Amino acid sequence: MNGLLTDLYELTMAAGYFAAGKQHETGTFEFTIRRLPRNRDFVVAAGLHRAVDYLLNLRFEADEIAWLRGLPHFRHAKPAFWEYLASFRFTGDVFAVPEGTVLYAGQPLMNIRAPLIEGQIPETYLLSAVSFETLIASKAVRLAHAADGRGVFDYGTRRAHTPEAGVLSARAAYIGGCAGTSNTLAGYRYGIPVVGTAAHSWVMAFDSETEAFRELQNLLADQTVQLVDTYDAIEGARTAARLGKPLWGVRIDSGDFFLLSRRIRRILDDAGLTETRIIASGDLDEVRIAAIVEDGAPIDAFGVGTELATSADAPSMGSIYKLVEIERPGHTRYTAKHSAEKGTIPGAKQLFRFPDYDLLGLHDECVPGAEALLKPVILGGELVEPLPSLEEIRKRVEWPPKPFPRLMKRSDALENLMAEVTA
Amino acid sequence: MNGLLTDLYELTMAAGYFAAGKQHETGTFEFTIRRLPRNRDFVVAAGLHRAVDYLLNLRFEADEIAWLRGLPHFRHAKPAFWEYLASFRFTGDVFAVPEGTVLYAGQPLMNIRAPLIEGQIPETYLLSAVSFETLIASKAVRLAHAADGRGVFDYGTRRAHTPEAGVLSARAAYIGGCAGTSNTLAGYRYGIPVVGTAAHSWVMAFDSETEAFRELQNLLADQTVQLVDTYDAIEGARTAARLGKPLWGVRIDSGDFFLLSRRIRRILDDAGLTETRIIASGDLDEVRIAAIVEDGAPIDAFGVGTELATSADAPSMGSIYKLVEIERPGHTRYTAKHSAEKGTIPGAKQLFRFPDYDLLGLHDECVPGAEALLKPVILGGELVEPLPSLEEIRKRVEWPPKPFPRLMKRSDALENLMAEVTA
Numbered sequence: 029m030n031g032l033l034t035d036l037y038e039l040t041m042a043a044g045y046f047a048a049g050k051q052h053e054t055g056t057f058e059f060t061i062r063r064l065p066r067n068r069d070f071v072v073a074a075g076l077h078r079a080v081d082y083l084l085n086l087r088f089e090a091d092e093i094a095w096l097r098g099l100p101h102f103r104h105a106k107p108a109f110w111e112y113l114a115s116f117r118f119t120g121d122v123f124a125v126p127e128g129t130v131l132y133a134g135q136p137l138m139n140i141r142a143p144l145i146e147g148q149i150p151e152t153y154l155l156s157a158v159s160f161e162t163l164i165a166s167k168a169v170r171l172a173h174a175a176d177g178r179g180v181f182d183y184g185t186r187r188a189h190t191p192e193a194g195v196l197s198a199r200a201a202y203i204g205g206c207a208g209t210s211n212t213l214a215g216y217r218y219g220i221p222v223v224g225t226a227a228h229s230w231v232m233a234f235d236s237e238t239e240a241f242r243e244l245q246n247l248l249a250d251q252t253v254q255l256v257d258t259y260d261a262i263e264g265a266r267t268a269a270r271l272g273k274p275l276w277g278v279r280i281d282s283g284d285f286f287l288l289s290r291r292i293r294r295i296l297d298d299a300g301l302t303e304t305r306i307i308a309s310g311d312l313d314e315v316r317i318a319a320i321v322e323d324g325a326p327i328d329a330f331g332v333g334t335e336l337a338t339s340a341d342a343p344s345m346g347s348i349y350k351l352v353e354i355e356r357p358g359h360t361r362y363t364a365k366h367s368a369e370k371g372t373i374p375g376a377k378q379l380f381r382f383p384d385y386d387l388l389g390l391h392d393e394c395v396p397g398a399e400a401l402l403k404p405v406i407l408g409g410e411l412v413e414p415l416p417s418l419e420e421i422r423k424r425v426e427w428p429p430k431p432f433p434r435l436m437k438r439s440d441a442l443e444n445l446m447a448e449v450t451a
Numbered sequence: 452m453n454g455l456l457t458d459l460y461e462l463t464m465a466a467g468y469f470a471a472g473k474q475h476e477t478g479t480f481e482f483t484i485r486r487l488p489r490n491r492d493f494v495v496a497a498g499l500h501r502a503v504d505y506l507l508n509l510r511f512e513a514d515e516i517a518w519l520r521g522l523p524h525f526r527h528a529k530p531a532f533w534e535y536l537a538s539f540r541f542t543g544d545v546f547a548v549p550e551g552t553v554l555y556a557g558q559p560l561m562n563i564r565a566p567l568i569e570g571q572i573p574e575t576y577l578l579s580a581v582s583f584e585t586l587i588a589s590k591a592v593r594l595a596h597a598a599d600g601r602g603v604f605d606y607g608t609r610r611a612h613t614p615e616a617g618v619l620s621a622r623a624a625y626i627g628g629c630a631g632t633s634n635t636l637a638g639y640r641y642g643i644p645v646v647g648t649a650a651h652s653w654v655m656a657f658d659s660e661t662e663a664f665r666e667l668q669n670l671l672a673d674q675t676v677q678l679v680d681t682y683d684a685i686e687g688a689r690t691a692a693r694l695g696k697p698l699w700g701v702r703i704d705s706g707d708f709f710l711l712s713r714r715i716r717r718i719l720d721d722a723g724l725t726e727t728r729i730i731a732s733g734d735l736d737e738v739r740i741a742a743i744v745e746d747g748a749p750i751d752a753f754g755v756g757t758e759l760a761t762s763a764d765a766p767s768m769g770s771i772y773k774l775v776e777i778e779r780p781g782h783t784r785y786t787a788k789h790s791a792e793k794g795t796i797p798g799a800k801q802l803f804r805f806p807d808y809d810l811l812g813l814h815d816e817c818v819p820g821a822e823a824l825l826k827p828v829i830l831g832g833e834l835v836e837p838l839p840s841l842e843e844i845r846k847r848v849e850w851p852p853k854p855f856p857r858l859m860k861r862s863d864a865l866e867n868l869m870a871e872v873t874a
Contacts, residue, residue: 032636033614035606036647039635044649044670050656057652095639101648101674148652152633155609156617163612183458186578187767189586189612189620191456194579196613210458210575216518224460225524226467229480229571229774232786233473247467251524257790282790310793334767343766344610344757351652363655367680367705370733 031088031116032096034152039096042145043105046112050144054120054355056376056391057147059138059154061131063346065163065339069433072169072425073129073137074200075161076405077415079154083118083406086150090114118146122406123391125379126416128165128203128424129401132434135386136377137162137347139402144354151349159347160193161200163339165425167314168204171332173427174314176321179207179329181223183309184337197337203421206336207329218418225251228281231258237267250274253307256292257282265292269299277305277328286325293326305329313341352376362449374449375442378402384431389439454511454539455519457575462519465568466528469535473567477543477778479799479814480570482561482577484554486769488586488762492856495592495848496552496560497623498584499828500838502577506541506829509573513537541569545829546814548802549839551588551626551847552824555857558809559800560585560770562825567777574772582770583616584623586762588848590737591627594755596850597737599744602630602752604646606732607760620760626844629759630752641841648674651704654681660690673697676730679715680705688715692722700728700751709748716749728752736764775799785872797872798865801825807854812862 045051061071093110096102120142131137137158140147171180182201185194198214208221215222226244234240237259245252256264256278268278278296280288285308296304308320309331317330334340350372354361362374376391380398389395391402404412416424438446468474484494516533519525543565554560560581563570594603605624608617621637631644638645649667657663660682668675679687679701691701701719703711708731719727731743732754740753757763773795777784785797799814803821812818814825827835839847861869 032639034635035633036635036645037649041649041653044666047670048666104670152609153614156611156614160612186575188579189583190616191576191579193613193616212457212459213455216455222459224458226460226464228788230464232774243467243471247470247527259789282793338766340766343761343763351655365651366682370705
């Protein structure tokens with residue numbers, strides 16, 4: 029499964045490592061946050077569940093192999109390579125920072141230690157899957173913080189880069205602190221609270237707004253949220269108020285939220301609907317939400333779509349996946365890239381978190397008093413223990429991260445190794 | 452399949468339409484480009500293949516229905532609604548602009564005419580799937596144009612919002628004019644040319660760059676592209692030149708492309724490798740590519756990742772999916788939304804393209820001399836004819852679109868209908 033879902037060069041390199049007799053060398057590859065996304069001071073790690081699922085199920089099917097064999101790139105590949113690919117399994121070790129952990133630029137998120145080919149092929153998939161959910165969780169934590177205790181709901185699936193990405197985005201948003209999602213499949217698959225009542229189409233499908241609102245109340249009872257701005261938000265709010273309870277909330281999706289929310293609050297209060305919430309949606313981001321909260325506008329919850337599901341102000345992250353060492357019988361070679369502005373740090377590492385700073389050291393260092401953030405997840409191709417639940421992951425997210433910004437140091441052992449490799 | 456991959460409110464509305472006896476009313480929903488993406492003067496339609504696949508296979512499984520029944524939103528849904536959902540099939544009509552067509556703000560991309568519930572449920576999926584590929588095709592056409600005849604290759608899967616989105620992004624990039632992709636699965640599934648040879652890991656995995664380059668040549672022969680900047684790009688180019696033919700190309704992934712490409716070109720030429728191409732990759736977008744082309748730097752092809760696969764400068768598009776009319780026995784009701792800055796235009800429409808302008812008219816108007824862009828794709832739940840091949844779709848993309856910008860007018864019949872509905 030998923031064997032071809034990678035860049036072609038991972039597979040040409042695989043054929044090449046095989047031809048060069050390197051399939052028994054063990055490589056350690058490091059997934060590192062080289063650059064933070066724009067506008068971010070830190071990220072919240074997410075997406076590990078997909079990395080695990082991928083590595084445990086990575087296979088090449090017969091028809092995929094047959095197709096590969098027809099490409100000009102593999103004309104000189106060894107015949108035994110195709111047998112190798114047909115029985116491919118990931119047998120290596122994965123050490124990863126738990127989902128929900130706050131990380132900074134230059135910090136490793138994951139280490140893969142495996143036979144060279146098995147560590148190489150997953151590069152493309154892991155970078156995409158883990159970076160994406162990390163991006164969204166890192167956006168969600170900002171939205172949730174800006175809302176200052178009011179609920180933020182993920183409405184973003186229609187703007188996500190594919191509907192399937194919307195499901196994963198909903199999960200990452202929940203990790204980052206969102207209160208729920210409109211994505212039904214995310215509720216079914218991950219147990220995330222789902223929200224949603226009606227769209228403008230609903231109101232337009234009836235001969236009058238009053239009829240549309242009444243029918244929705246009949247169906248949803250105490251779950252009813254009336255969308256009031258199909259024709260005129262104030263008139264819509266009056267209609268909702270006239271129909272009375274049960275009415276969980278009203279939603280406004282356009283116009284001036286500062287003014288509208290105050291006028292609607294009064295309309296609801298005057299009708300005795302003091303418990304009815306006001307929800308705002310439409311082109312919201314953390315800056316607008318913070319402004320609304322600071323203004324004191326009576327909005328109880330926010331629905332966020334585009335900005336959340338695409339991390340619109342920062343739709344990518346400078347993550348890299350680099351070979352840091354190769355173990356051969358009796359000898360370990362430490363590897364690094366020296367390119368201008370794109371250099372890497374050699375050696376299999378560990379990230380040690382102290383209360384007041386982080387220490388980047390070597391994987392086998394003993395550092396008392398710190399939490400070793402890269403924890404064993406897969407050993408010898410087997411999952412070590414079940415992954416934490418989504419609720420456990422959510423609890424791990426600290427806001428604001430303390431202390432912030434966090435100082436990062438390097439251990440003496442790592443400094444020595446770096447000096448040795450670049451010498 | 453995919454029944455729950457939608458916003459919850461589509462399903463609560465479905466239950467509500469059913470309760471209100473509206474399941475036999477026929478609605479027309481219009482997928483419209485309300486706002487163009489940032490920095491775009493037009494878009495290239497793409498993603499229709501996914502809309503078709505979704506609509507033809509949309510189903511609700513028994514366990515999904517059981518889960519829905521447990522949600523508080525459906526406590527008052529009619530028991531017969533669950534039987535309806537269990538036997539749900541899309542039986543409606545779809546009219547769509549062919550993939551590869553250039554479109555402008557305010558233009559419809561697709562019309563769905565179906566029983567109200569069948570037209571409502573697909574909203575979320577269609578908006579996401581079609582907008583995403585349209586975004587990427589619209590970015591690709593800019594990159595391809597900037598490259599002015601040089602090849603642009605999609606290297607973006609690792610930056611795509613999920614690896615699976617990377618496959619679709621590769622397809623959309625190819626529609627928009629890219630020459631190929633690094634995504635292997637996109638090659639296997641869609642027949643797109645695949646490219647890729649080796650990463651920095653490959654070079655680091657060998658004791659010397661010379662050994663790494665020689666092994667790659669042994670494997671790839673005339674497909675060989677050496678990545679020269681792992682340690683020092685000029686030294687790397689010298690090593691590649693020393694090893695000589697076969698050498699399809701060398702790739703530089705960092706540094707000053709203007710200077711490096713000229714120095715490397717001379718190194719290659721001096722070694723008699725005048726046919727060997729220079730490929731540049733790393734943080735490229737259409738602005739940088741245009742600058743390189745204008746400068747005359749000897750770069751023969753570009754690999755683009757982040758900017759292409761995330762449409763980084765414009766990661767979303769203001770597409771909407773709105774109810775525009777409802778047919779009931781003996782009476783059609785035209786519907787529109789009047790919200791501030793978010794109003795919609797009523798009536799099932801057709802987009803007529805004349806050589807020098809576009810006319811937005813009603814669906815049943817006869818307009819001689821124009822191409823009716825919304826063409827029947829699905830009728831009565833059945834595909835009308837096989838979708839065009841990717842090569843046919845690519846040919847449809849005009850660059851630059853002529854005339855540009857294109858004037859859009861409205862037909863008298865549509866103007867009259869608008870006046871009537873807002874009266």
